[in-house]
Amino acid sequence: MTDVPLLRARGITKAFSGIMAVQHVDAVVAEGERVGLIGPNGAGKTTFFNCLLGVIPTDQGVVEIDGVDVSGLPVHHRSKRGIGRTFQRIELFAEATVREHLLIAERTRRADGRLWKDLIGRGRPTVDEIERCDRILELLGLVELAEQPSEHLSLGQGRLLEVGRALMTEPRLLLLDEPSSGLDHEETVDLARTLRDAQADRGFAVLLVEHDVEFVADFTDRCLVLDAGKLIAEGPTGQVLASDAVREAYLGTAGAAS
Amino acid sequence: MLLGASAGSDLLRALIQGTPAGTVYALLALGLVLTYKTSGVFNLALGAQAYVSAALYFQARVTWGWGIVPSLLVSVFLLAPAIGWVLERFVFRHLRTASAVAKLVVTIGLAVALPALFDLVVGFQSIAGQTPVGIVPGGATVFYDPFGVYALSRNELTAVAVAALAMAGLAGLFRYTTVGLHMRAVVESPRMTELNGIRADRVSSFSWALSSFFAGLAGVLIAPRFNTLAAPDFFNLVVIAVAAAAIGMLVSLPRTLAGGLGLGLLIAVFQTFLPRWSDSWPWLNTVRQNITPAMPFVVLFAVLVFWPAIRRSRAASDPLAGVDPPPPALASLSRSRGLTVATRAFAVVFLTITGLTVFFRADASWTFVVTQAVILSLIFLSITVITGLAGEISLCQGTFAAVGAFASFQLVNHMGMSVLVAALVGAVIASAVGALLSLPVLRLGGIWLSIATLAFAYFFDSVMVKFSWVGGGQKALEEGTRLPRPTLGPFNMNDNRTFLVLSIVLLVVVAFAVVRIREGTIGQTLRALRGSELGAQSIGISPARARVTAFAISAFIAGLGGALLAIHQQNVNYSSNFSPFASLFWLVLVVSLGARTVEGAMQAGAAFGLFDAVLLKGAIFGWILRSPERIPSFFPLSPTWTYVLFGLGALQFARHPEGLVESGKRRSTEKVEQWWAARHQGVEPAEQAAEPAEPGVIS
Numbered sequence: 001m002t003d004v005p006l007l008r009a010r011g012i013t014k015a016f017s018g019i020m021a022v023q024h025v026d027a028v029v030a031e032g033e034r035v036g037l038i039g040p041n042g043a044g045k046t047t048f049f050n051c052l053l054g055v056i057p058t059d060q061g062v063v064e065i066d067g068v069d070v071s072g073l074p075v076h077h078r079s080k081r082g083i084g085r086t087f088q089r090i091e092l093f094a095e096a097t098v099r100e101h102l103l104i105a106e107r108t109r110r111a112d113g114r115l116w117k118d119l120i121g122r123g124r125p126t127v128d129e130i131e132r133c134d135r136i137l138e139l140l141g142l143v144e145l146a147e148q149p150s151e152h153l154s155l156g157q158g159r160l161l162e163v164g165r166a167l168m169t170e171p172r173l174l175l176l177d178e179p180s181s182g183l184d185h186e187e188t189v190d191l192a193r194t195l196r197d198a199q200a201d202r203g204f205a206v207l208l209v210e211h212d213v214e215f216v217a218d219f220t221d222r223c224l225v226l227d228a229g230k231l232i233a234e235g236p237t238g239q240v241l242a243s244d245a246v247r248e249a250y251l252g253t254a255g256a257a258s
Numbered sequence: 259m260l261l262g263a264s265a266g267s268d269l270l271r272a273l274i275q276g277t278p279a280g281t282v283y284a285l286l287a288l289g290l291v292l293t294y295k296t297s298g299v300f301n302l303a304l305g306a307q308a309y310v311s312a313a314l315y316f317q318a319r320v321t322w323g324w325g326i327v328p329s330l331l332v333s334v335f336l337l338a339p340a341i342g343w344v345l346e347r348f349v350f351r352h353l354r355t356a357s358a359v360a361k362l363v364v365t366i367g368l369a370v371a372l373p374a375l376f377d378l379v380v381g382f383q384s385i386a387g388q389t390p391v392g393i394v395p396g397g398a399t400v401f402y403d404p405f406g407v408y409a410l411s412r413n414e415l416t417a418v419a420v421a422a423l424a425m426a427g428l429a430g431l432f433r434y435t436t437v438g439l440h441m442r443a444v445v446e447s448p449r450m451t452e453l454n455g456i457r458a459d460r461v462s463s464f465s466w467a468l469s470s471f472f473a474g475l476a477g478v479l480i481a482p483r484f485n486t487l488a489a490p491d492f493f494n495l496v497v498i499a500v501a502a503a504a505i506g507m508l509v510s511l512p513r514t515l516a517g518g519l520g521l522g523l524l525i526a527v528f529q530t531f532l533p534r535w536s537d538s539w540p541w542l543n544t545v546r547q548n549i550t551p552a553m554p555f556v557v558l559f560a561v562l563v564f565w566p567a568i569r570r571s572r573a574a575s576d577p578l579a580g581v582d583p584p585p586p587a588l589a590s591l592s593r594s595r596g597l598t599v600a601t602r603a604f605a606v607v608f609l610t611i612t613g614l615t616v617f618f619r620a621d622a623s624w625t626f627v628v629t630q631a632v633i634l635s636l637i638f639l640s641i642t643v644i645t646g647l648a649g650e651i652s653l654c655q656g657t658f659a660a661v662g663a664f665a666s667f668q669l670v671n672h673m674g675m676s677v678l679v680a681a682l683v684g685a686v687i688a689s690a691v692g693a694l695l696s697l698p699v700l701r702l703g704g705i706w707l708s709i710a711t712l713a714f715a716y717f718f719d720s721v722m723v724k725f726s727w728v729g730g731g732q733k734a735l736e737e738g739t740r741l742p743r744p745t746l747g748p749f750n751m752n753d754n755r756t757f758l759v760l761s762i763v764l765l766v767v768v769a770f771a772v773v774r775i776r777e778g779t780i781g782q783t784l785r786a787l788r789g790s791e792l793g794a795q796s797i798g799i800s801p802a803r804a805r806v807t808a809f810a811i812s813a814f815i816a817g818l819g820g821a822l823l824a825i826h827q828q829n830v831n832y833s834s835n836f837s838p839f840a841s842l843f844w845l846v847l848v849v850s851l852g853a854r855t856v857e858g859a860m861q862a863g864a865a866f867g868l869f870d871a872v873l874l875k876g877a878i879f880g881w882i883l884r885s886p887e888r889i890p891s892f893f894p895l896s897p898t899w900t901y902v903l904f905g906l907g908a909l910q911f912a913r914h915p916e917g918l919v920e921s922g923k924r925r926s927t928e929k930v931e932q933w934w935a936a937r938h939q940g941v942e943p944a945e946q947a948a949e950p951a952e953p954g955v956i957s
């Protein structure tokens with residue numbers, strides 16, 4: 001009990017006009033841990049993420065960060081407490097360059113945007129901020145693209161940028177929503193490698209939603225399985241992926257498809 | 259206690275009295291919902307459409323002396339559906355994928371342009387005090403009193419009957435005809451259409467024609483209630499319809515109908531009972547005097563802010579969202595470096611030359627006009643902040659400006675404050691009002707936010723201004739809302755040129771501040787939010803906080819400009835400067851020229867201030883031909899042209915959200931660049947392609 005986990009969700013429940021998207025799901029993620037969250041299409045994985053972050057209000061359940069109940073807090077407060085995320089359908093800032101994405105995240109993290117600072121011309125990025133931004137660009141291999149507007153990025157690059165943007169806020173937990181969807185095999189391998197490097201470098205915890213089994217098996221130590229909104233299995237990734245229940249619910253369909 | 263013994267019959271009387279208006283509101287509201295559901299357009303021009311039919315009917319009956327039937331046929335059965343059809347076919351069909359807010363701006367442009375265009379084409383002039391005629395003989399003179407409590411005029415009875423008939427017709431159409439069935443399918447679920455292969459184009463053409471027909475009918479039916487046939491009254495009608503539609507949540511036709519009827523009744527009930535309540539509570543008196551006109555706005559505002567379902571419908575505010583690809587962002591403003599530099603250089607040169615010319619050569623009236631343009635540019639920078647940076651369409655910028663103007667008027671006259679200090683304090687007060695307003699309104703987002711600001715503008719217009727601590731009350735009616743020009747050290751601003759210099763200095767300072775804000779943290783934060791609200795929140799940006807800041811800054815600028823304008827005219831001149839309609843027109847003007855840049859605001863200011871004097875009065879020909887006598891005789895043109903031109907200019911907004919001038923410039927920059935590239939590749943050896951690309955960039 002002395003050991004308070006970074007994130008604890010208890011009994012998360014969410015229904016959309018009758019459809020139970022998520023039912024009584026519990027999850028715990030410890031500092032620095034890499035956890036997978038898998039399940040067939042429509043299992044409620046994205047909805048679960050949205051509940052964790054407060055993007056949509058939950059019907060029931062409690063989310064705790066560092067043992068503090070954050071259930072009533074809006075999204076930006078939760079992200080300030082150290083939870084970053086990426087999106088299944090990417091959510092980049094139109095009209096902004098790659099570097100600007102990172103700079104605005106950095107500026108928000110520092111929370112020193114004041115009207116008077118803008119007015120006296122101190123709203124521009126500082127040397128320090130640019131340095132931090134360059135480090136992330138390097139980490140993710142986006143240096144050449146720094147001045148590109150986000151509209152010009154490929155999907156894979158866009159996903160990396162989302163990761164970078166989240167990393168700028170120095171998250172202690174990163175929620176990744178299907179980072180490989182829409183990417184081909186090679187791109188996925190690249191992305192997985194980059195993510196692993198970044199995680200090793202920064203030591204943040206990860207909760208990864210992913211259909212690519214190889215990716216999950218490789219990257220995570222522990223794994224949760226959702227099916228039709230219910231948590232049907234949990235345990236070390238290798239075991240979970242091998243279990244019959246999971247094969248039936250999930251790999252059965254995915255296996256047939258691939 | 260408050261209701262006396264006769265309360266029962268009073269209530270009955272109020273209900274009877276409210277029914278005619280209620281049915282007509284319901285008719286309009288249905289028209290609004292029809293187009294909204296079938297094409298995602300929230301048609302604020304519906305009132306203008308109603309006006310056009312009513313005015314044509316009036317013109318035909320009274321001026322041309324036609325009979326009732328031909329007048330009705332032409333105005334309601336021909337013109338009205340034709341307008342709807344044309345609007346759909348040539349404007350809105352091409353905007354299917356535009357964002358809901360962009361479509362809203364287009365309809366605002368139409369609301370401004372349509373009545374003006376009609377007046378010009380038909381040569382219609384409303385005659386003050388001449389009550390519009392109804393559609394039955396003896397409409398205003400024959401009365402019926404079925405229950406012995408209130409006598410309905412024949413006009414009113416006809417309105418109820420015809421409106422009820424039209425609604426029954428709609429119900430029948432939905433039930434028994436194919437196109438009606440299809441329409442209902444679309445209204446109930448826009449997704450269905452695409453899936454079932456229903457021809458969406460045909461359905462939406464038909465809906466537009468029908469909606470416009472309803473509007474025309476409503477216009478003709480309600481016209482006899484007004485003393486004078488004037489476009490603004492009809493715009494008010496559409497606000498009522500919006501309130502009714504909001505009660506129907508923009509989805510349910512029966513609830514919309516009930517909403518319209520209910521509003522009519524509610525207004526009548528208040529009219530009946532408020533006088534008694536205000537005997538008990540005297541402060542209600544001012545409210546009472548203005549409650550009738552203000553009622554719809556109060557209801558609309560209350561519905562928007564307190565009805566939880568509207569807030570939840572936020573995500574679903576565009577019914578076509580699931581059908582079409584996601585709309586493009588409101589505007590992209592990635593200018594090339596060269597274009598920025600060229601623009602700035604050109605602006606400096608142009609402003610310097612104009613400034614010097616005006617300063618040394620112009621007479622008093624030209625100085626006045628140019629000063630006006632400068633101050634309006636300053637006010638328009640407030641739209642650059644709220645619309646250009648924050649991406650919100652606010653329809654109450656004129657109200658913020660009025661708050662600044664009235665506040666400085668009060669401070670100077672009652673507290674003896676120095677004028678310039680008062681203008682600053684006025685701006686701060688406006689800023690506080692803006693921030694306060696934004697708190698409830700921001701949760702709405704998108705289209706509803708714009709509608710709520712519109713409701714606020716009308717509320718201020720019909721209630722707040724009447725309070726003596728705002729608008730000066732009776733005394734102001736007699737003496738005007740006077741404000742003196744300031745004296746600043748050795749500079750006496752009673753001299754128009756000195757005041758012009760002051761205005762320019764303030765404009766430059768504010769423009770500079772806006773650029774700084776745009777490039778600083780606040781601007782970047784707002785840009786992130788505009789780009790992706792989800793993404794912005796995920797990195798810890800608080801949308802509410804950023805937008806409240808934007809509202810406060812924008813209202814500050816508007817308030818400062820409003821105060822300055824009042825000082826310039828030495829009078830607040832509320833109704834000619836700051837009416838809700840002015841807010842609409844400002845918005846239309848700025849977005850059609852370019853809401854994203856400081857330059858766009860200045861062009862809009864120049865257009866607003868100078869268009870009339872330079873183009874419509876033909877002064878420009880006088881300059882070109884070097885003699886005022888040689889101005890062609892068809893000048894001066896009617897100032898109404900301004901509304902037509904800029905209203906129609908707003909049609910471009912959905913396709914060129916960055917503004918007409920900006921998009922023109924970008925296109926020519928691209929052309930120059932292409933030409934340059936072609937020249938350099940094609941004629942590589944011959945190195946004489948050294949002509950500067952600059953002229954093309956500037957044009």
Ligand SMILES: Nc1ncnc2c1ncn2[C@@H]1O[C@H](COP(=O)(O)OP(=O)(O)OP(=O)(O)O)[C@@H](O)[C@H]1O
Pocket residue numbers: 016017019020021039040041042043044045046047048088
């Ligand atoms: N906003 C919404 N409104 C209504 N239903 C929704 C909404 N969002 C999700 N759902 C439904 O909830 C269920 C869970 O959806 P969710 O997107 O969470 O699944 P997922 O596991 O992320 O699936 P995928 O692997 O396809 O991303 C689905 O049946 C979906 O249709």
Ligand SMILES: [Mg+2]
Pocket residue numbers: 045046047088
């Ligand atoms: Mg998902």
